[in-house]
Amino acid sequence: MKSYGExxxxxxxxxxxxxxxxxxxxxxxxxxxxRYSDLHKALPGIATNLLASRLRALEEAGVVxxxxxxxxxxxxxxxxxxxxxxxxxxxxxxxxxxxxxxxxGTGEDHSRGRWLVFAIMALFPEPAATQEDSGxxxxxxxxxxxxxxxxxxxxxxGVRASVTSAGxxxxxxxxxxxxxVFRTLSGDRTEGPHAHVTGDADALRRFFxxxxxxxxxxxxxxx
Amino acid sequence: MKSYGExxxxxxxxxxxxxxxxxxxxxxxxxxxxRYSDLHKALPGIATNLLASRLRALEEAGVVxxxxxxxxxxxxxxxxxxxxxxxxxxxxxxxxxxxxxxxxGTGEDHSRGRWLVFAIMALFPEPAATQEDSGxxxxxxxxxxxxxxxxxxxxxxGVRASVTSAGxxxxxxxxxxxxxVFRTLSGDRTEGPHAHVTGDADALRRFFxxxxxxxxxxxxxxx
Numbered sequence: 409m410k411s412y413g414e415x416x417x418x419x420x421x422x423x424x425x426x427x428x429x430x431x432x433x434x435x436x437x438x439x440x441x442x443r444y445s446d447l448h449k450a451l452p453g454i455a456t457n458l459l460a461s462r463l464r465a466l467e468e469a470g471v472v473x474x475x476x477x478x479x480x481x482x483x484x485x486x487x488x489x490x491x492x493x494x495x496x497x498x499x500x501x502x503x504x505x506x507x508x509x510x511x512x513g514t515g516e517d518h519s520r521g522r523w524l525v526f527a528i529m530a531l532f533p534e535p536a537a538t539q540e541d542s543g544x545x546x547x548x549x550x551x552x553x554x555x556x557x558x559x560x561x562x563x564x565x566g567v568r569a570s571v572t573s574a575g576x577x578x579x580x581x582x583x584x585x586x587x588x589v590f591r592t593l594s595g596d597r598t599e600g601p602h603a604h605v606t607g608d609a610d611a612l613r614r615f616f617x618x619x620x621x622x623x624x625x626x627x628x629x630x631x
Numbered sequence: 632m633k634s635y636g637e638x639x640x641x642x643x644x645x646x647x648x649x650x651x652x653x654x655x656x657x658x659x660x661x662x663x664x665x666r667y668s669d670l671h672k673a674l675p676g677i678a679t680n681l682l683a684s685r686l687r688a689l690e691e692a693g694v695v696x697x698x699x700x701x702x703x704x705x706x707x708x709x710x711x712x713x714x715x716x717x718x719x720x721x722x723x724x725x726x727x728x729x730x731x732x733x734x735x736g737t738g739e740d741h742s743r744g745r746w747l748v749f750a751i752m753a754l755f756p757e758p759a760a761t762q763e764d765s766g767x768x769x770x771x772x773x774x775x776x777x778x779x780x781x782x783x784x785x786x787x788x789g790v791r792a793s794v795t796s797a798g799x800x801x802x803x804x805x806x807x808x809x810x811x812v813f814r815t816l817s818g819d820r821t822e823g824p825h826a827h828v829t830g831d832a833d834a835l836r837r838f839f840x841x842x843x844x845x846x847x848x849x850x851x852x853x854x
Contacts, residue, residue, distance in 0.1 A: 411740075412655065412676070413675070413676060413739065413740045413741055414655075414675070414740055414741050414742070414743075414746070415733070415736075415737040415740045415741065415742035415746070415809055415810060415813075416658075416726075416742075416743075416746040416749065416750070417726045417727070417729035417730045417732060417733050417750060417753060418654065418655070418658055418722060418725055418726040418729060418749060418753075419655060419729075420729045420732035420733065421725045421726060421728050421729030421732065422654060422655070422725070422729075423732075424729070424732070425725075426651065426654070428649065431641065431645060431649070432635065432637075432641070432642060432645070435639075435641055452636070452637070453635070453636060491731070494728050495728060497724050497728075498721055498722075498724035498725040498727075498728055499641060499721075501720050501721035501724050502641055502644045502645070502648075502721040502725075503639075503640045503641040503644060504640070504721075505644050505717050505718060505720075505721055506640035506641060506642075506643045506644030506645075506647070507640045508714070509640060509643035509644065509646075509647070510638070510640050510643065513638075514638040516636065517634075517636045517637055517638045518636055518637050518638065519637070519638035519639075520637075520639075523637070523638070523639040526639065526641060527639070527640060530640060530641075586638055587638060590638075
């Protein structure tokens with residue numbers, strides 16, 4: 409990255425993460441530690457030498473750490489350092505700002521079920537270190553979207569989502585394309601197809617109480 | 632901007648503001664509406680045709696609005712739309728993440744007093760719409776840095792800063808280079824020259840209570 413050469417903490421942050429693709433690499437690592445080949449698959453259109461150079465720059469800056477996983481994985485695994493994880497808040501805020509841009513639908517764009525993990529961080533309050541009540545109802549939800557399965561666990565401290573295995577048990581099952589699932593999770597009442605949702609009446613009531621709170625609760629305060 | 636072509640609200644936000652220089656143009660407009668020539672001066676190193684193309688793209692995306700100011704200004708003035716002002720939170724969060732990168736000092740980098748307006752947004756809680764008590768002490772501070780004058784007004788609802796005229800009266804006067812002023816405002820206790828600070832004892836006590844709270848209070852919640 410060519411430095412902006414400015415004594416400004418925004419410019420200096422952008423010197424580290426402002427290059428094309430870099431924030432999307434960080435988004436993938438916020439979803440979870442990842443092998444090079446999985447990162448490459450998760451970022452459609454990134455050139456493999458560009459991904460390598462972005463990872464190297466992030467390692468040098470202290471945002472990403474690479475470790476060699478033992479057999480049977482036997483591969484370098486990339487993860488965020490503690491400072492790197494601090495990018496979650498600015499990236500989630502940027503994603504929240506971008507939510508209106510989602511109403512245009514998928515169109516010709518790529519979609520990945522795993523990106524919904526990041527969308528869920530933007531839509532709902534995260535679990536806070538302090539166990540104050542965020543007011544979200546408790547419910548477990550499995551999301552099957554575009555070939556990926558996600559588990560969403562909501563309780564009064566906040567909402568957490570992660571990639572899970574197909575068939576993971578949950579109170580509510582949400583299935584559809586990423587676009588349909590996003591429309592359903594965000595409580596979008598405009599025209600357009602929604603995901604297929606199954607569960608017992610009590611679990612569904614809690615699920616829809618959760619989706620109707622999307623984007624209205626801000627991420628909570630913590631240092 | 633070449634679109635990432637991803638159904639993800641972070642990617643779509645970056646399709647709008649992810650280009651090199653774009654977020655710094657937005658930073659300048661968060662400080663206040665600006666003429667083209669002033670924007671160009673405020674962003675050392677940006678090519679004039681690049682600035683024009685970034686502004687055009689931001690206008691087309693609905694982030695920036697251009698209006699013709701009447702005489703004696705008689706110039707196009709660029710400002711953020713309401714949606715564009717929504718970028719303050721993600722950019723301030725990114726700037727907060729970048730604060731550790733400031734400890735290296737200015738070095739060969741450009742510095743502008745007016746960038747401290749943005750630094751102040753990152754260091755202190757902003758005034759909230761709801762008038763809850765942020766716990767910051769009330770004090771007015773004029774900052775003279777690198778040829779610019781800023782007025783910082785702090786009260787229990789939060790801290791606001793803006794560019795002002797030289798000689799603006801205030802309880803506390805802080806003078807020095809941007810680096811010295813940043814070190815003083817951020818309550819940095821490491822080695823390095825600080826700004827020169829004058830005021831009566833009571834005002835100085837409130838000023839230092841403010842600076843010792845830097846970065847510890849998170850921006851408050853509001854929609």
